Amino acid sequence: MRSTRAAAGLPDLPEAQIELLRLLVATDGITPGGAATELRVAQSTISNLVRTMAAADLVERLPLPSDGRGALLVASTHARSLLARYDRASAAVLREALDDLPAADRRAIQDALPALQRLLSALSE
Numbered sequence: 001m002r003s004t005r006a007a008a009g010l011p012d013l014p015e016a017q018i019e020l021l022r023l024l025v026a027t028d029g030i031t032p033g034g035a036a037t038e039l040r041v042a043q044s045t046i047s048n049l050v051r052t053m054a055a056a057d058l059v060e061r062l063p064l065p066s067d068g069r070g071a072l073l074v075a076s077t078h079a080r081s082l083l084a085r086y087d088r089a090s091a092a093v094l095r096e097a098l099d100d101l102p103a104a105d106r107r108a109i110q111d112a113l114p115a116l117q118r119l120l121s122a123l124s125e
Contacts (some may be wrong), residue, residue: 008089010082013058016041020049021058021083024075029062031070058082 005012013021024030032050046065052075052092058079066068075083092095098106 004089004093005086008085010085010089013082014047017053017058018047018086019081020046020053020073021075022081023078024059024073025083029074030070031064032073035073053079 002034004010010024019039020035023035024042026035027038030038032046033043036046039046050061054061060074060076061071062074065073100110
């Protein structure tokens with residue numbers, strides 16, 4: 001993936017940052033405590049990620065509408081654009097790799113997809 005990212009002119013973001021960005025996009029914003037719970041990491045880890053990512057214009061901290069004291073973390077427009085570019089680059093690499101496989105291997109992968117989806121669901125619980 002690093003070579004794909006480099007070829008597409010994408011920064012090599014750490015996986016933890018990508019996970020947080022995906023969560024922020026999926027939830028359309030979440031509190032730091034909520035992010036820590038969802039990602040199963042310490043709140044200090046989220047704080048460190050947010051500090052770094054805010055400096056890189058990836059995350060924005062907005063006041064909570066309910067009380068104004070807490071923060072709502074949202075993915076910046078720049079981050080959303082990067083994620084879309086990552087997804088396109090990843091999909092292209094995957095398509096190319098699948099196209100290079102023999103037809104029997106592609107069928108075996110397709111047949112395994114429901115089981116892999118169940119595995120993914122079990123791991124996320």
